[in-house]
Amino acid sequence: xxxxxxxxxxxxxxxxxxxxxxxxxxxxxxxxxxxxxxxxxxxxxxxxxxxxxxxxxxxxxxxxxxxxxxxxxxxxxxxxxxxxxxxxxxxxxxxxxxxxxxxxxxxxxxxxxxxxxxxxxxxxxxxxxxxxxxxxxxxxxxxxxxxxxxxxxxxxxxxxxxxxxxxxxxxxxxxxxxxxxxxxxxxxxxxxxxxxxxxxxxxxxxxxxxxxxxxxxxxxxxxxxxxxxxxxxxxxxxxxxxxxxxxxxxxxxxxxxxxxxxxxxxxxxxxxxxxxxxxxxxxxxxxxxxxxxxxxxxxxxxxxxxxxxxxxxxxxxxxxxxxxxxxxxxxxxxxxxxxxxxxxxxxxxxxxxxxxxxxxxxxxxxxxxx
Amino acid sequence: xxxxxxxxxxxxxxxxxxxxxxxxxxxxxxxxxxxxxxxxxxxxxxxxxxxxxxxxxxxxxxxxxxxxxxxxxxxxxxxxxxxxxxxxxxxxxxxxxxxxxxx
Ligand code: FES
Numbered sequence: 518x519x520x521x522x523x524x525x526x527x528x529x530x531x532x533x534x535x536x537x538x539x540x541x542x543x544x545x546x547x548x549x550x551x552x553x554x555x556x557x558x559x560x561x562x563x564x565x566x567x568x569x570x571x572x573x574x575x576x577x578x579x580x581x582x583x584x585x586x587x588x589x590x591x592x593x594x595x596x597x598x599x600x601x602x603x604x605x606x607x608x609x610x611x612x613x614x615x616x617x618x619x620x621x622x623x624x625x626x627x628x629x630x631x632x633x634x635x636x637x638x639x640x641x642x643x644x645x646x647x648x649x650x651x652x653x654x655x656x657x658x659x660x661x662x663x664x665x666x667x668x669x670x671x672x673x674x675x676x677x678x679x680x681x682x683x684x685x686x687x688x689x690x691x692x693x694x695x696x697x698x699x700x701x702x703x704x705x706x707x708x709x710x711x712x713x714x715x716x717x718x719x720x721x722x723x724x725x726x727x728x729x730x731x732x733x734x735x736x737x738x739x740x741x742x743x744x745x746x747x748x749x750x751x752x753x754x755x756x757x758x759x760x761x762x763x764x765x766x767x768x769x770x771x772x773x774x775x776x777x778x779x780x781x782x783x784x785x786x787x788x789x790x791x792x793x794x795x796x797x798x799x800x801x802x803x804x805x806x807x808x809x810x811x812x813x814x815x816x817x818x819x820x821x822x823x824x825x826x827x828x829x830x831x832x833x834x835x836x837x838x839x840x841x842x843x844x845x846x847x848x849x850x851x852x853x854x855x856x857x858x859x860x861x862x863x864x865x866x867x868x869x870x871x872x873x874x875x876x877x878x879x880x881x882x883x884x885x886x887x
Numbered sequence: 888x889x890x891x892x893x894x895x896x897x898x899x900x901x902x903x904x905x906x907x908x909x910x911x912x913x914x915x916x917x918x919x920x921x922x923x924x925x926x927x928x929x930x931x932x933x934x935x936x937x938x939x940x941x942x943x944x945x946x947x948x949x950x951x952x953x954x955x956x957x958x959x960x961x962x963x964x965x966x967x968x969x970x971x972x973x974x975x976x977x978x979x980x981x982x983x984x985x986x987x988x989x990x
Contacts, residue, residue: 540934540935550903551900553940554900554903554942557942557949558942559942559944615953615954616949616954616956616966617954620944622966644967644968645968648933648952648953648968651952651953652934652952652953708970710970711967803951804951804952804953804954805941805942805949805951805954
């Protein structure tokens with residue numbers, strides 16, 4: 518079998534379109550309409566409360582960090598600030614990008630813009646890339662947000678805990694966006710009407726980072742960068758720790774989120790930072806349910822889902838060996854058992870294998886694992 | 888275009904919608920918070936997704952896939968990811984039934 522080609526312009530991308538894997542109709546658990554309507558309802562209260570806590574804590578931690586700078590006593594405050602900047606911004610970017618965090622549109626938009634800047638994602642580009650991630654979740658050649666491509670690159674993976682590959686990607690990309698708009702790959706999912714916005718957002722990001730850098734050079738101190746920019750590196754670890762579990766080690770090229778997404782029960786602090794995205798199967802199946810209703814959605818559909826992992830540690834006990842095995846066997850993945858109350862996986866929907874030309878001889882081997 | 892009976896008024900809760908298929912096409916019929924009825928094309932203009940699983944908020948319908956929004960009274964696209972307006976159709980209510988004027 519051929520190797521996976523994750524390029525959005527490559528042969529696996531073409532194959533996904535030809536075979537109907539792209540923009541397919543995905544499996545959904547049946548939820549009565551009235552129950553689903555109640556779950557989808559929007560509120561401002563929970564997200565206002567969480568935003569006051571988040572930004573209040575950031576101001577306090579950064580303030581203490583600056584006051585104690587350059588002493589080592591400032592370190593714990595920078596670590597706490599960094600996680601809120603470099604990790605909580607990931608989940609805020611995500612929820613506000615969906616427009617579900619707040620009921621009020623401008624509140625979603627403001628938090629989305631702040632979070633996109635902090636997590637170093639062009640707010641005009643990533644809205645569209647994330648849409649593609651939802652349309653074609655973990656479809657090789659279609660999903661631009663596959664965190665761990667097969668075979669896994671462990672150096673890159675470990676670097677991600679410090680934001681290194683992302684920052685290395687971000688810097689030339691944002692400069693290029695500022696000069697000439699979206700890259701050719703980005704143009705495959707960002708509509709032309711938005712290309713000007715991609716450029717303007719990039720120019721704003723470049724200006725803020727350049728001003729921060731200039732201030733650091735002028736004062737002869739990295740302190741300004743400790744507040745803006747560097748926390749994307751020293752605070753990234755938590756969003757990578759939680760994010761790798763979303764799809765890591767699970768199937769690709771399937772159209773049932775129970776096969777390619779994972780729900781993990783987590784401690785309340787991680788859930789606050791992650792804004793309940795640990796309920797990831799639920800989120801992908803019903804993306805219009807806001808983060809604060811995901812625990813209720815979980816209760817409503819858990820009879821139809823694989824049992825959630827009971828902690829991050831227990832999830833990593835499966836994910837890490839799966840990554841290692843994928844080094845030698847790219848096709849390997851974890852297939853979780855469904856409870857007897859669940860509708861079975863539709864194996865017939867998942868006969869397309871990446872890297873393999875489509876034809877009558879295509880083997881049904883997209884579900885090979887135990 | 889002929890008037891086609893789509894449903895009874897009580898078939899749709901207030902601030903909600905249903906799907907209605909007719910003549911090989913799919914439509915969405917809405918019941919607004921004021922008690923009025925409206926009809927649009929049944930699928931989102933961003934991708935081929937049925938709007939009937941979405942959420943009605945006031946006069947907006949939110950698409951269940953990527954949360955794009957339309958004003959269902961005018962079909963106007965109101966929030967990315969939708970950029971193309973939704974087609975709308977005339978509606979009338981007679982004797983407790985909802986009719987839409989479709990090809
Ligand atoms: S399919 Fe409706 S917003 Fe994308």
